[in-house]
Amino acid sequence: MENTERYKKRIEAVEIDAIRRSMGISRQPRIRNNIIKQQMGYRTYNNTGFREKQLIWYGHIERMNNTRWSKKIINWQPNGRRKQRRPKLEWQKSVHKAKSERNLSTEDCTNRTG
Secondary structure, three states: OOOHHHHHHHHHHHHHHHHHHHOOOOOOOOOHHHHHHHHHHHOOOOOHHHHHHHHHHHHHHHOOOOOOHHHHOOOOOOOOOOOOOOOOOOOOHHHHHHHOOOOOHHHHHHHHHO
């Protein structure tokens, strides 16, 4: 599962918990989350918000001076090998995926005007 999908599920869990608490509905009566969301008139959050914010942050980092710690850390490649299992999706790879989905170049992401 991709990091953004995992974070999306976590955010949805926290949101539904907050909605339940604000309405005073516990999990005991086993009312489904979608029914509670309907009663509140709640709109679901879409995944494009994550990707958009990720590209905005990427552009912010790319505009930074190369001596800044944030840029050094983002571009850092650790020495050695990862443990033997399914590799985690790296932040740079997820940014590259978001750029390719939108047909954007690095210059497009660093451009503040559009």
